[in-house]
Amino acid sequence: MLADPLTNKGTAFTAAERDALGLHGLLPPHVGTLDSQIARRRRVLDGMADDFHRYAFLRELQDSNEVLFHALVQADLPRLLPLVYTPTVGEGCERFSEIWRRPRGLFLSYPNRTRIADILADPALDRVKVIVVSDGERILGLGDQGAGGMGIPIGKLALYTACAGIHPAEVLPILLDVGTDNAARRDDPLYVGWRNPRIRGAEYDAFVEDFVAAVHARFPGVLLQWEDFAGKNAYDLLERYRGRLLSFNDDIQGTAATATGTLLAAIRRTGQPLTDQRIVLFGAGAAGSGIAEMLVRALIAAGLDEAAARQRIWAVDRDGLVLSDIPRLPPQQAALARDPTELAGWTMAPGRIGLLETVVNVRPTVLIGASGQMGAFGEPVIRAMAAGCERPVIFPLSNPISRAEAHPADLLAWTGGRALVGTGSPFGVAGVTQVNNVYIFPGVGLGALAAGATAVTDGMFMAAAETLGSLGDAGDGSLLPPITALRAVALRIAVAVAAQAVRDGVATMPADALAAERIAAQMWLPVYD
Numbered sequence: 001m002l003a004d005p006l007t008n009k010g011t012a013f014t015a016a017e018r019d020a021l022g023l024h025g026l027l028p029p030h031v032g033t034l035d036s037q038i039a040r041r042r043r044v045l046d047g048m049a050d051d052f053h054r055y056a057f058l059r060e061l062q063d064s065n066e067v068l069f070h071a072l073v074q075a076d077l078p079r080l081l082p083l084v085y086t087p088t089v090g091e092g093c094e095r096f097s098e099i100w101r102r103p104r105g106l107f108l109s110y111p112n113r114t115r116i117a118d119i120l121a122d123p124a125l126d127r128v129k130v131i132v133v134s135d136g137e138r139i140l141g142l143g144d145q146g147a148g149g150m151g152i153p154i155g156k157l158a159l160y161t162a163c164a165g166i167h168p169a170e171v172l173p174i175l176l177d178v179g180t181d182n183a184a185r186r187d188d189p190l191y192v193g194w195r196n197p198r199i200r201g202a203e204y205d206a207f208v209e210d211f212v213a214a215v216h217a218r219f220p221g222v223l224l225q226w227e228d229f230a231g232k233n234a235y236d237l238l239e240r241y242r243g244r245l246l247s248f249n250d251d252i253q254g255t256a257a258t259a260t261g262t263l264l265a266a267i268r269r270t271g272q273p274l275t276d277q278r279i280v281l282f283g284a285g286a287a288g289s290g291i292a293e294m295l296v297r298a299l300i301a302a303g304l305d306e307a308a309a310r311q312r313i314w315a316v317d318r319d320g321l322v323l324s325d326i327p328r329l330p331p332q333q334a335a336l337a338r339d340p341t342e343l344a345g346w347t348m349a350p351g352r353i354g355l356l357e358t359v360v361n362v363r364p365t366v367l368i369g370a371s372g373q374m375g376a377f378g379e380p381v382i383r384a385m386a387a388g389c390e391r392p393v394i395f396p397l398s399n400p401i402s403r404a405e406a407h408p409a410d411l412l413a414w415t416g417g418r419a420l421v422g423t424g425s426p427f428g429v430a431g432v433t434q435v436n437n438v439y440i441f442p443g444v445g446l447g448a449l450a451a452g453a454t455a456v457t458d459g460m461f462m463a464a465a466e467t468l469g470s471l472g473d474a475g476d477g478s479l480l481p482p483i484t485a486l487r488a489v490a491l492r493i494a495v496a497v498a499a500q501a502v503r504d505g506v507a508t509m510p511a512d513a514l515a516a517e518r519i520a521a522q523m524w525l526p527v528y529d
Protein backbone atom coordinates (compact mmCIF):
# COMPACT_ATOMS: atom_id res chain seq x y z
CA MET A 1 0.00 0.00 0.00
CA LEU A 2 2.79 2.41 0.89
CA ALA A 3 5.07 1.49 -2.00
CA ASP A 4 2.45 1.73 -4.76
CA PRO A 5 1.87 5.37 -5.79
CA LEU A 6 -1.72 4.50 -6.76
CA THR A 7 -2.62 3.33 -3.23
CA ASN A 8 -0.22 5.25 -1.01
CA LYS A 9 -1.72 7.94 1.21
CA GLY A 10 1.37 8.60 3.33
CA THR A 11 0.49 10.18 6.65
CA ALA A 12 -3.16 10.46 5.56
CA PHE A 13 -3.84 6.78 6.26
CA THR A 14 -6.44 6.97 9.03
CA ALA A 15 -6.10 5.15 12.34
CA ALA A 16 -8.69 2.60 11.19
CA GLU A 17 -6.81 2.02 7.93
CA ARG A 18 -3.55 1.61 9.83
CA ASP A 19 -5.26 -1.02 12.01
CA ALA A 20 -6.79 -2.85 9.08
CA LEU A 21 -3.72 -2.76 6.84
CA GLY A 22 -1.04 -3.32 9.47
CA LEU A 23 0.60 0.04 8.81
CA HIS A 24 1.40 0.97 12.43
CA GLY A 25 5.08 1.59 12.87
CA LEU A 26 5.65 2.08 9.16
CA LEU A 27 4.29 5.62 9.43
CA PRO A 28 4.94 8.34 12.00
CA PRO A 29 2.05 8.67 14.50
CA HIS A 30 0.68 11.93 13.07
CA VAL A 31 -2.47 11.41 10.99
CA GLY A 32 -2.57 14.06 8.28
CA THR A 33 -5.06 15.19 5.65
CA LEU A 34 -4.68 15.81 1.95
CA ASP A 35 -4.67 19.55 2.71
CA SER A 36 -1.91 19.28 5.29
CA GLN A 37 0.10 17.13 2.90
CA ILE A 38 -0.33 19.75 0.15
CA ALA A 39 0.82 22.48 2.55
CA ARG A 40 3.95 20.46 3.42
CA ARG A 41 4.86 19.97 -0.29
CA ARG A 42 4.22 23.65 -1.04
CA ARG A 43 6.67 24.63 1.64
CA VAL A 44 9.28 22.35 0.08
CA LEU A 45 8.66 23.86 -3.38
CA ASP A 46 8.90 27.40 -1.97
CA GLY A 47 12.28 26.63 -0.44
CA MET A 48 13.83 25.17 -3.59
CA ALA A 49 16.43 27.06 -5.56
CA ASP A 50 15.11 26.60 -9.11
CA ASP A 51 12.37 25.13 -11.26
CA PHE A 52 14.40 22.15 -12.43
CA HIS A 53 14.71 20.94 -8.82
CA ARG A 54 10.99 21.59 -8.34
CA TYR A 55 10.34 19.47 -11.44
CA ALA A 56 12.50 16.62 -10.08
CA PHE A 57 10.77 16.85 -6.70
CA LEU A 58 7.32 16.68 -8.33
CA ARG A 59 8.33 13.67 -10.43
CA GLU A 60 9.35 11.85 -7.26
CA LEU A 61 6.12 12.85 -5.56
CA GLN A 62 4.11 11.49 -8.50
CA ASP A 63 6.03 8.24 -8.20
CA SER A 64 5.28 7.93 -4.49
CA ASN A 65 1.72 9.26 -4.12
CA GLU A 66 -0.39 10.00 -7.20
CA VAL A 67 -3.41 11.43 -5.37
CA LEU A 68 -1.25 13.92 -3.51
CA PHE A 69 0.68 14.85 -6.65
CA HIS A 70 -2.52 15.51 -8.59
CA ALA A 71 -4.21 17.30 -5.69
CA LEU A 72 -1.19 19.61 -5.46
CA VAL A 73 -1.31 20.25 -9.23
CA GLN A 74 -5.07 20.78 -9.19
CA ALA A 75 -4.89 23.20 -6.27
CA ASP A 76 -2.65 25.64 -8.16
CA LEU A 77 -2.55 24.94 -11.92
CA PRO A 78 -1.01 28.29 -12.93
CA ARG A 79 2.00 27.64 -10.69
CA LEU A 80 2.31 23.88 -11.19
CA LEU A 81 1.63 23.57 -14.92
CA PRO A 82 4.89 25.30 -15.93
CA LEU A 83 6.73 22.92 -13.56
CA VAL A 84 5.28 19.60 -14.74
CA TYR A 85 4.97 20.75 -18.38
CA THR A 86 6.53 23.38 -20.62
CA PRO A 87 8.87 25.13 -20.08
CA THR A 88 10.45 23.08 -17.24
CA VAL A 89 9.75 19.67 -18.77
CA GLY A 90 12.24 20.61 -21.51
CA GLU A 91 15.12 20.60 -19.05
CA GLY A 92 13.51 17.56 -17.44
CA CYS A 93 13.98 15.68 -20.73
CA GLU A 94 17.51 16.97 -21.31
CA ARG A 95 18.52 15.88 -17.80
CA PHE A 96 16.21 12.84 -17.60
CA SER A 97 19.05 10.38 -16.97
CA GLU A 98 20.46 12.54 -14.18
CA ILE A 99 17.20 12.46 -12.21
CA TRP A 100 16.20 8.90 -13.07
CA ARG A 101 14.84 7.25 -9.91
CA ARG A 102 11.90 4.91 -10.51
CA PRO A 103 10.27 3.46 -13.59
CA ARG A 104 7.08 5.10 -14.85
CA GLY A 105 5.40 3.96 -18.04
CA LEU A 106 7.09 1.67 -20.54
CA PHE A 107 10.39 1.89 -22.38
CA LEU A 108 9.96 -0.21 -25.51
CA SER A 109 13.48 -0.43 -26.85
CA TYR A 110 14.48 -1.78 -30.23
CA PRO A 111 16.51 -4.68 -28.74
CA ASN A 112 13.27 -5.75 -26.98
CA ARG A 113 11.27 -5.71 -30.19
CA THR A 114 10.18 -9.33 -29.94
CA ARG A 115 8.96 -8.82 -26.35
CA ILE A 116 6.47 -5.98 -26.87
CA ALA A 117 3.35 -8.12 -26.38
CA ASP A 118 4.84 -9.73 -23.25
CA ILE A 119 5.67 -6.33 -21.79
CA LEU A 120 2.17 -5.00 -22.49
CA ALA A 121 0.61 -8.13 -20.94
CA ASP A 122 1.42 -6.92 -17.40
CA PRO A 123 -1.87 -7.09 -15.43
CA ALA A 124 -0.97 -3.75 -13.79
CA LEU A 125 -1.88 -2.21 -17.15
CA ASP A 126 -5.38 -3.70 -17.34
CA ARG A 127 -7.15 -0.35 -16.87
CA VAL A 128 -5.20 1.62 -19.50
CA LYS A 129 -7.36 3.88 -21.68
CA VAL A 130 -4.95 6.59 -22.88
CA ILE A 131 -1.40 6.14 -24.17
CA VAL A 132 0.91 8.99 -25.08
CA VAL A 133 3.88 7.74 -27.08
CA SER A 134 7.04 9.46 -28.34
CA ASP A 135 10.26 8.27 -29.93
CA GLY A 136 12.07 11.25 -28.41
CA GLU A 137 13.34 12.66 -31.71
CA ARG A 138 11.76 16.16 -31.65
CA ILE A 139 11.29 17.04 -28.02
CA LEU A 140 9.69 20.50 -27.93
CA GLY A 141 12.17 22.66 -29.85
CA LEU A 142 15.10 20.84 -28.22
CA GLY A 143 15.64 18.16 -30.85
CA ASP A 144 16.63 14.55 -30.24
CA GLN A 145 16.64 13.63 -26.55
CA GLY A 146 16.50 9.85 -27.02
CA ALA A 147 15.09 8.04 -23.97
CA GLY A 148 14.94 11.37 -22.10
CA GLY A 149 11.97 12.20 -24.30
CA MET A 150 9.94 10.08 -21.87
CA GLY A 151 9.45 13.29 -19.86
CA ILE A 152 6.97 14.44 -22.51
CA PRO A 153 4.51 11.48 -22.40
CA ILE A 154 4.70 11.59 -18.60
CA GLY A 155 3.95 15.33 -18.58
CA LYS A 156 1.16 15.15 -21.17
CA LEU A 157 -0.55 12.35 -19.25
CA ALA A 158 -0.31 14.29 -15.99
CA LEU A 159 -2.32 16.92 -17.86
CA TYR A 160 -4.85 14.33 -19.05
CA THR A 161 -5.48 13.61 -15.39
CA ALA A 162 -5.39 17.26 -14.28
CA CYS A 163 -7.58 18.65 -17.07
CA ALA A 164 -9.69 15.74 -18.33
CA GLY A 165 -9.95 13.77 -15.10
CA ILE A 166 -8.56 10.55 -16.57
CA HIS A 167 -7.66 8.31 -13.61
CA PRO A 168 -3.87 7.85 -13.14
CA ALA A 169 -4.29 4.05 -13.44
CA GLU A 170 -5.80 4.57 -16.90
CA VAL A 171 -2.87 6.41 -18.47
CA LEU A 172 0.32 4.92 -19.87
CA PRO A 173 3.37 6.88 -21.06
CA ILE A 174 5.47 5.00 -23.62
CA LEU A 175 8.87 5.79 -25.06
CA LEU A 176 9.85 3.93 -28.21
CA ASP A 177 13.61 3.76 -27.72
CA VAL A 178 15.00 3.37 -31.22
CA GLY A 179 18.37 4.90 -30.29
CA THR A 180 19.44 8.52 -30.52
CA ASP A 181 21.48 10.58 -32.95
CA ASN A 182 22.30 12.99 -30.12
CA ALA A 183 25.96 12.11 -29.54
CA ALA A 184 26.11 14.06 -26.28
CA ARG A 185 23.38 11.84 -24.85
CA ARG A 186 24.93 8.61 -26.16
CA ASP A 187 28.33 9.56 -24.75
CA ASP A 188 26.94 10.55 -21.36
CA PRO A 189 27.89 7.76 -18.92
CA LEU A 190 24.61 8.37 -17.07
CA TYR A 191 22.41 7.99 -20.18
CA VAL A 192 19.65 5.46 -19.46
CA GLY A 193 18.59 4.82 -23.07
CA TRP A 194 19.81 2.45 -25.76
CA ARG A 195 23.26 3.67 -26.90
CA ASN A 196 22.83 3.29 -30.59
CA PRO A 197 22.27 5.60 -33.55
CA ARG A 198 18.59 5.84 -34.45
CA ILE A 199 17.03 2.93 -36.30
CA ARG A 200 15.44 4.28 -39.47
CA GLY A 201 13.65 3.17 -42.64
CA ALA A 202 12.08 -0.27 -42.92
CA GLU A 203 13.38 -1.42 -39.51
CA TYR A 204 11.82 1.59 -37.80
CA ASP A 205 8.53 1.13 -39.64
CA ALA A 206 8.39 -2.58 -38.74
CA PHE A 207 9.10 -1.79 -35.09
CA VAL A 208 6.31 0.81 -34.90
CA GLU A 209 3.98 -1.58 -36.73
CA ASP A 210 4.68 -4.29 -34.12
CA PHE A 211 4.06 -1.74 -31.39
CA VAL A 212 0.72 -0.59 -32.83
CA ALA A 213 -0.44 -4.16 -33.47
CA ALA A 214 0.41 -5.14 -29.88
CA VAL A 215 -1.36 -2.07 -28.46
CA HIS A 216 -4.42 -2.71 -30.59
CA ALA A 217 -4.63 -6.33 -29.46
CA ARG A 218 -4.00 -5.63 -25.78
CA PHE A 219 -6.07 -2.45 -25.31
CA PRO A 220 -9.09 -2.42 -27.65
CA GLY A 221 -10.59 1.09 -27.78
CA VAL A 222 -7.49 2.74 -26.31
CA LEU A 223 -6.66 6.31 -27.35
CA LEU A 224 -3.12 6.53 -28.74
CA GLN A 225 -1.63 10.03 -28.89
CA TRP A 226 1.52 10.49 -30.99
CA GLU A 227 3.75 13.17 -29.49
CA ASP A 228 6.99 14.85 -30.48
CA PHE A 229 7.95 12.69 -33.43
CA ALA A 230 10.13 14.43 -36.00
CA GLY A 231 8.44 15.90 -39.09
CA LYS A 232 8.28 13.06 -41.64
CA ASN A 233 7.60 10.32 -39.09
CA ALA A 234 4.94 12.49 -37.46
CA TYR A 235 3.01 12.71 -40.74
CA ASP A 236 3.64 9.14 -41.91
CA LEU A 237 2.54 7.54 -38.63
CA LEU A 238 -0.56 9.69 -38.37
CA GLU A 239 -1.68 8.79 -41.90
CA ARG A 240 -0.79 5.12 -41.49
CA TYR A 241 -2.61 4.56 -38.22
CA ARG A 242 -5.44 7.08 -37.82
CA GLY A 243 -7.79 4.71 -39.68
CA ARG A 244 -6.66 1.64 -37.75
CA LEU A 245 -7.12 2.72 -34.18
CA LEU A 246 -8.29 5.71 -32.17
CA SER A 247 -5.26 7.95 -32.55
CA PHE A 248 -4.13 11.45 -33.35
CA ASN A 249 -0.94 13.47 -33.53
CA ASP A 250 -1.00 16.23 -30.96
CA ASP A 251 1.69 18.38 -32.62
CA ILE A 252 -0.06 18.36 -35.99
CA GLN A 253 -3.72 18.25 -35.03
CA GLY A 254 -3.87 19.44 -31.41
CA THR A 255 -1.69 22.45 -32.14
CA ALA A 256 -3.70 23.26 -35.26
CA ALA A 257 -6.94 23.34 -33.30
CA THR A 258 -5.32 25.44 -30.57
CA ALA A 259 -3.95 28.03 -32.97
CA THR A 260 -7.15 28.10 -35.03
CA GLY A 261 -9.36 28.45 -31.96
CA THR A 262 -7.21 31.26 -30.57
CA LEU A 263 -7.18 33.02 -33.93
CA LEU A 264 -10.98 32.83 -34.05
CA ALA A 265 -11.01 34.48 -30.61
CA ALA A 266 -8.54 37.13 -31.86
CA ILE A 267 -10.58 38.13 -34.89
CA ARG A 268 -13.65 38.42 -32.71
CA ARG A 269 -11.59 40.98 -30.79
CA THR A 270 -10.34 42.86 -33.87
CA GLY A 271 -13.59 42.63 -35.81
CA GLN A 272 -11.79 41.75 -39.04
CA PRO A 273 -13.21 38.56 -40.65
CA LEU A 274 -11.09 35.45 -41.11
CA THR A 275 -11.43 35.68 -44.86
CA ASP A 276 -9.64 39.07 -44.80
CA GLN A 277 -6.60 37.81 -42.88
CA ARG A 278 -3.16 37.50 -44.47
CA ILE A 279 -1.40 34.76 -42.56
CA VAL A 280 2.36 34.08 -42.51
CA LEU A 281 3.54 30.84 -40.91
CA PHE A 282 7.18 30.62 -39.90
CA GLY A 283 8.30 26.98 -39.63
CA ALA A 284 6.31 24.62 -41.85
CA GLY A 285 7.01 21.36 -40.04
CA ALA A 286 4.48 19.20 -38.19
CA ALA A 287 2.93 22.01 -36.16
CA GLY A 288 3.16 24.74 -38.84
CA SER A 289 1.75 22.61 -41.68
CA GLY A 290 -0.97 21.24 -39.41
CA ILE A 291 -2.01 24.79 -38.50
CA ALA A 292 -2.02 25.82 -42.16
CA GLU A 293 -4.27 22.94 -43.22
CA MET A 294 -6.76 23.60 -40.46
CA LEU A 295 -6.82 27.30 -41.32
CA VAL A 296 -7.57 26.33 -44.92
CA ARG A 297 -10.55 24.31 -43.65
CA ALA A 298 -11.67 27.23 -41.47
CA LEU A 299 -11.38 29.66 -44.40
CA ILE A 300 -13.43 27.31 -46.58
CA ALA A 301 -16.03 27.08 -43.81
CA ALA A 302 -16.05 30.90 -43.78
CA GLY A 303 -16.97 31.01 -47.47
CA LEU A 304 -13.82 30.82 -49.61
CA ASP A 305 -13.11 28.11 -52.15
CA GLU A 306 -9.97 26.07 -51.52
CA ALA A 307 -7.77 27.98 -53.98
CA ALA A 308 -8.79 31.32 -52.46
CA ALA A 309 -8.27 29.92 -48.95
CA ARG A 310 -4.72 28.85 -49.80
CA GLN A 311 -4.07 32.35 -51.18
CA ARG A 312 -4.48 33.73 -47.63
CA ILE A 313 -1.48 31.73 -46.33
CA TRP A 314 2.28 32.08 -46.89
CA ALA A 315 4.67 29.55 -45.35
CA VAL A 316 8.33 30.33 -44.62
CA ASP A 317 10.66 27.48 -43.72
CA ARG A 318 14.41 26.90 -43.42
CA ASP A 319 14.99 27.79 -47.11
CA GLY A 320 12.77 30.86 -46.97
CA LEU A 321 9.34 31.38 -48.53
CA VAL A 322 7.97 28.01 -49.61
CA LEU A 323 7.69 28.20 -53.42
CA SER A 324 6.48 25.54 -55.81
CA ASP A 325 9.76 25.55 -57.77
CA ILE A 326 11.80 24.40 -54.74
CA PRO A 327 12.82 20.78 -55.49
CA ARG A 328 11.73 17.87 -53.28
CA LEU A 329 9.30 19.75 -51.05
CA PRO A 330 7.67 17.39 -48.54
CA PRO A 331 3.97 16.86 -49.41
CA GLN A 332 2.68 18.99 -46.53
CA GLN A 333 4.80 21.93 -47.76
CA ALA A 334 4.01 21.35 -51.43
CA ALA A 335 0.35 21.89 -50.54
CA LEU A 336 1.26 25.33 -49.16
CA ALA A 337 3.76 26.38 -51.83
CA ARG A 338 3.19 29.67 -53.64
CA ASP A 339 3.71 30.14 -57.35
CA PRO A 340 6.97 32.10 -57.99
CA THR A 341 5.11 34.24 -60.56
CA GLU A 342 3.23 35.82 -57.64
CA LEU A 343 6.45 37.53 -56.61
CA ALA A 344 6.36 39.95 -59.54
CA GLY A 345 6.30 43.39 -58.00
CA TRP A 346 7.74 42.30 -54.65
CA THR A 347 10.38 44.55 -53.11
CA MET A 348 13.40 42.40 -52.34
CA ALA A 349 17.04 41.71 -53.02
CA PRO A 350 17.85 38.72 -55.24
CA GLY A 351 18.28 35.36 -53.47
CA ARG A 352 16.52 33.64 -50.62
CA ILE A 353 13.20 35.21 -49.58
CA GLY A 354 13.35 35.24 -45.82
CA LEU A 355 10.79 36.15 -43.19
CA LEU A 356 11.49 39.90 -43.34
CA GLU A 357 11.06 40.06 -47.15
CA THR A 358 7.86 38.02 -46.84
CA VAL A 359 6.44 40.27 -44.13
CA VAL A 360 7.36 43.47 -45.98
CA ASN A 361 5.58 42.30 -49.15
CA VAL A 362 2.65 40.31 -47.76
CA ARG A 363 1.86 42.80 -44.96
CA PRO A 364 0.40 40.00 -42.82
CA THR A 365 -2.27 40.48 -40.20
CA VAL A 366 -1.30 37.18 -38.54
CA LEU A 367 2.21 35.81 -37.88
CA ILE A 368 2.58 32.34 -36.35
CA GLY A 369 5.92 30.74 -35.39
CA ALA A 370 6.46 26.96 -35.08
CA SER A 371 10.13 26.82 -35.98
CA GLY A 372 11.95 26.26 -32.69
CA GLN A 373 14.17 29.23 -33.68
CA MET A 374 14.76 31.55 -30.75
CA GLY A 375 14.48 35.24 -31.60
CA ALA A 376 13.39 34.68 -35.21
CA PHE A 377 10.71 37.36 -34.81
CA GLY A 378 13.19 40.23 -34.51
CA GLU A 379 12.47 43.93 -34.26
CA PRO A 380 12.64 44.70 -38.03
CA VAL A 381 10.15 41.91 -38.81
CA ILE A 382 7.71 42.99 -36.12
CA ARG A 383 8.00 46.73 -36.91
CA ALA A 384 7.38 45.96 -40.59
CA MET A 385 4.30 43.96 -39.65
CA ALA A 386 3.01 46.65 -37.28
CA ALA A 387 3.42 49.29 -39.99
CA GLY A 388 0.92 47.49 -42.23
CA CYS A 389 -1.68 46.37 -39.73
CA GLU A 390 -3.64 47.99 -36.89
CA ARG A 391 -3.92 44.94 -34.55
CA PRO A 392 -1.24 42.40 -35.51
CA VAL A 393 -1.87 38.88 -34.24
CA ILE A 394 1.49 37.34 -33.32
CA PHE A 395 1.86 33.80 -31.94
CA PRO A 396 5.46 32.64 -31.32
CA LEU A 397 4.40 29.09 -30.43
CA SER A 398 7.75 27.33 -30.08
CA ASN A 399 8.63 25.68 -26.77
CA PRO A 400 10.29 25.83 -24.35
CA ILE A 401 11.01 29.49 -23.56
CA SER A 402 14.59 29.12 -24.86
CA ARG A 403 13.19 28.30 -28.33
CA ALA A 404 10.43 30.94 -28.56
CA GLU A 405 10.54 33.07 -31.71
CA ALA A 406 10.20 36.21 -29.54
CA HIS A 407 9.72 37.44 -26.02
CA PRO A 408 6.14 38.72 -25.71
CA ALA A 409 7.23 41.91 -23.92
CA ASP A 410 9.33 42.81 -27.00
CA LEU A 411 6.39 42.13 -29.32
CA LEU A 412 4.21 44.47 -27.29
CA ALA A 413 6.95 47.14 -27.17
CA TRP A 414 7.70 47.00 -30.92
CA THR A 415 4.01 47.28 -31.83
CA GLY A 416 3.21 50.06 -29.36
CA GLY A 417 1.05 47.61 -27.39
CA ARG A 418 -1.21 46.97 -30.41
CA ALA A 419 -0.35 43.30 -30.93
CA LEU A 420 -2.49 40.39 -29.77
CA VAL A 421 0.22 38.03 -28.54
CA GLY A 422 0.13 34.30 -27.79
CA THR A 423 3.10 32.15 -26.74
CA GLY A 424 3.57 28.40 -26.46
CA SER A 425 5.03 28.56 -22.94
CA PRO A 426 3.98 30.95 -20.16
CA PHE A 427 6.11 34.10 -19.87
CA GLY A 428 4.13 35.82 -17.11
CA VAL A 429 3.49 38.93 -19.23
CA ALA A 430 0.07 40.51 -18.58
CA GLY A 431 -2.45 40.20 -21.40
CA VAL A 432 -0.44 37.55 -23.26
CA THR A 433 -2.29 34.29 -24.01
CA GLN A 434 -0.69 30.87 -23.59
CA VAL A 435 -1.44 29.23 -26.94
CA ASN A 436 -0.60 25.66 -26.14
CA ASN A 437 -2.21 22.39 -27.17
CA VAL A 438 -3.00 21.70 -23.50
CA TYR A 439 -6.12 23.73 -24.29
CA ILE A 440 -7.18 21.05 -26.80
CA PHE A 441 -5.82 17.52 -26.36
CA PRO A 442 -7.38 16.71 -22.95
CA GLY A 443 -10.85 17.66 -24.22
CA VAL A 444 -10.42 15.86 -27.54
CA GLY A 445 -9.27 12.71 -25.74
CA LEU A 446 -12.05 12.88 -23.17
CA GLY A 447 -14.70 13.47 -25.84
CA ALA A 448 -13.41 10.70 -28.09
CA LEU A 449 -13.36 8.19 -25.22
CA ALA A 450 -16.79 9.24 -23.93
CA ALA A 451 -18.22 8.76 -27.42
CA GLY A 452 -16.50 5.39 -27.76
CA ALA A 453 -15.18 6.83 -31.02
CA THR A 454 -13.48 4.51 -33.48
CA ALA A 455 -11.49 7.38 -35.03
CA VAL A 456 -10.64 11.01 -34.36
CA THR A 457 -11.89 12.90 -37.40
CA ASP A 458 -10.78 16.28 -38.71
CA GLY A 459 -14.31 17.43 -37.93
CA MET A 460 -13.80 16.58 -34.26
CA PHE A 461 -10.70 18.78 -34.18
CA MET A 462 -12.58 21.60 -35.92
CA ALA A 463 -15.37 21.30 -33.34
CA ALA A 464 -12.69 21.55 -30.63
CA ALA A 465 -11.16 24.65 -32.26
CA GLU A 466 -14.50 26.40 -32.67
CA THR A 467 -15.44 25.64 -29.08
CA LEU A 468 -12.11 26.94 -27.79
CA GLY A 469 -12.54 30.13 -29.82
CA SER A 470 -15.98 30.72 -28.33
CA LEU A 471 -15.19 30.29 -24.65
CA GLY A 472 -14.26 33.88 -23.85
CA ASP A 473 -11.14 35.12 -22.11
CA ALA A 474 -9.63 35.64 -18.71
CA GLY A 475 -10.73 39.28 -18.63
CA ASP A 476 -7.13 40.50 -18.63
CA GLY A 477 -6.73 41.24 -22.34
CA SER A 478 -5.76 37.67 -23.24
CA LEU A 479 -7.71 35.60 -25.77
CA LEU A 480 -8.49 32.33 -23.98
CA PRO A 481 -9.89 31.30 -20.60
CA PRO A 482 -7.32 31.28 -17.79
CA ILE A 483 -5.22 28.22 -16.94
CA THR A 484 -7.35 27.79 -13.81
CA ALA A 485 -10.28 26.97 -16.13
CA LEU A 486 -8.53 24.16 -18.04
CA ARG A 487 -10.75 21.48 -16.53
CA ALA A 488 -13.91 23.33 -17.54
CA VAL A 489 -12.39 23.98 -20.98
CA ALA A 490 -11.68 20.26 -21.44
CA LEU A 491 -15.26 19.39 -20.53
CA ARG A 492 -16.74 21.93 -22.96
CA ILE A 493 -14.48 20.67 -25.72
CA ALA A 494 -15.22 17.04 -24.88
CA VAL A 495 -18.96 17.62 -25.23
CA ALA A 496 -18.48 19.27 -28.63
CA VAL A 497 -16.04 16.59 -29.82
CA ALA A 498 -18.34 13.75 -28.73
CA ALA A 499 -21.30 15.36 -30.51
CA GLN A 500 -19.21 15.72 -33.65
CA ALA A 501 -18.17 12.06 -33.38
CA VAL A 502 -21.86 11.16 -33.50
CA ARG A 503 -22.40 13.42 -36.55
CA ASP A 504 -19.35 11.92 -38.26
CA GLY A 505 -20.61 8.39 -37.68
CA VAL A 506 -17.62 7.26 -35.59
CA ALA A 507 -19.33 7.18 -32.16
CA THR A 508 -20.42 3.88 -30.62
CA MET A 509 -22.16 5.45 -27.61
CA PRO A 510 -25.70 6.81 -27.94
CA ALA A 511 -25.99 10.60 -28.14
CA ASP A 512 -27.88 10.83 -24.82
CA ALA A 513 -24.85 9.39 -23.00
CA LEU A 514 -22.79 12.34 -24.15
CA ALA A 515 -24.42 15.20 -22.26
CA ALA A 516 -22.08 17.40 -20.22
CA GLU A 517 -23.26 15.99 -16.86
CA ARG A 518 -22.66 12.41 -18.02
CA ILE A 519 -19.14 13.21 -19.22
CA ALA A 520 -18.37 15.33 -16.14
CA ALA A 521 -19.38 12.40 -13.93
CA GLN A 522 -16.59 10.33 -15.50
CA MET A 523 -13.89 12.87 -14.58
CA TRP A 524 -11.74 11.75 -11.66
CA LEU A 525 -10.78 14.17 -8.92
CA PRO A 526 -7.73 13.60 -6.72
CA VAL A 527 -9.17 12.68 -3.31
CA TYR A 528 -8.33 9.67 -1.19
CA ASP A 529 -10.57 6.65 -1.48
Ligand SMILES: NC(=O)C1=CN([C@@H]2O[C@H](COP(=O)(O)OP(=O)(O)OC[C@H]3O[C@@H](n4cnc5c(N)ncnc54)[C@H](OP(=O)(O)O)[C@@H]3O)[C@@H](O)[C@H]2O)C=CC1
Binding pocket: 138, 139, 140, 141, 142, 230, 231, 250, 251, 255, 258, 282, 283, 284, 285, 286, 287, 288, 316, 317, 318, 319, 320, 369, 370, 371, 372, 373, 397, 398, 399, 400, 403, 423, 424, 425, 435, 436, 437, 438
Ligand atom coordinates in the same frame (compact mmCIF):
# COMPACT_ATOMS: atom_id res chain seq x y z
N1 LIG B 1 2.50 25.85 -28.58
C1 LIG B 1 2.19 24.59 -28.85
O1 LIG B 1 1.15 24.07 -28.44
C2 LIG B 1 3.11 23.78 -29.68
C3 LIG B 1 4.36 24.23 -30.02
N2 LIG B 1 5.16 23.46 -30.80
C4 LIG B 1 6.52 23.95 -31.03
O2 LIG B 1 6.72 24.19 -32.40
C5 LIG B 1 8.08 23.96 -32.71
C6 LIG B 1 8.14 23.09 -33.95
O3 LIG B 1 7.53 21.84 -33.71
P1 LIG B 1 7.25 20.85 -34.94
O4 LIG B 1 6.53 21.54 -36.01
O5 LIG B 1 6.67 19.62 -34.39
O6 LIG B 1 8.75 20.56 -35.39
P2 LIG B 1 9.27 20.29 -36.86
O7 LIG B 1 10.70 19.97 -36.72
O8 LIG B 1 8.37 19.34 -37.54
O9 LIG B 1 9.08 21.71 -37.58
C7 LIG B 1 9.95 22.80 -37.45
C8 LIG B 1 10.07 23.42 -38.82
O10 LIG B 1 10.82 24.63 -38.73
C9 LIG B 1 11.82 24.58 -39.74
N3 LIG B 1 12.97 25.43 -39.44
C10 LIG B 1 14.11 25.09 -38.80
N4 LIG B 1 14.95 26.13 -38.78
C11 LIG B 1 14.33 27.13 -39.41
C12 LIG B 1 14.70 28.46 -39.73
N5 LIG B 1 15.87 28.96 -39.35
N6 LIG B 1 13.82 29.21 -40.42
C13 LIG B 1 12.64 28.73 -40.79
N7 LIG B 1 12.23 27.48 -40.53
C14 LIG B 1 13.06 26.69 -39.84
C15 LIG B 1 12.19 23.12 -39.80
O11 LIG B 1 12.92 22.81 -40.95
P3 LIG B 1 13.91 21.53 -40.91
O12 LIG B 1 13.02 20.34 -40.85
O13 LIG B 1 14.67 21.65 -42.16
O14 LIG B 1 14.74 21.67 -39.68
C16 LIG B 1 10.81 22.50 -39.77
O15 LIG B 1 10.20 22.49 -41.04
C17 LIG B 1 8.72 23.33 -31.47
O16 LIG B 1 9.49 24.30 -30.81
C18 LIG B 1 7.54 22.92 -30.62
O17 LIG B 1 7.82 23.01 -29.25
C19 LIG B 1 4.78 22.26 -31.31
C20 LIG B 1 3.56 21.76 -30.99
C21 LIG B 1 2.65 22.46 -30.11
Ligand SMILES: CC(=O)C(=O)O
Binding pocket: 086, 139, 140, 141, 228, 250, 251, 398, 399, 424, 436, 437, 438
Ligand atom coordinates in the same frame (compact mmCIF):
# COMPACT_ATOMS: atom_id res chain seq x y z
C1 LIG C 1 3.29 21.73 -26.71
C2 LIG C 1 3.85 20.69 -27.55
O1 LIG C 1 3.20 19.69 -27.82
C3 LIG C 1 5.17 20.86 -28.09
O2 LIG C 1 5.78 21.90 -27.90
O3 LIG C 1 5.64 19.91 -28.72
Ligand SMILES: [Mg+2]
Binding pocket: 140, 227, 228, 250, 251
Ligand atom coordinates in the same frame (compact mmCIF):
# COMPACT_ATOMS: atom_id res chain seq x y z
MG1 LIG D 1 4.41 18.13 -28.60
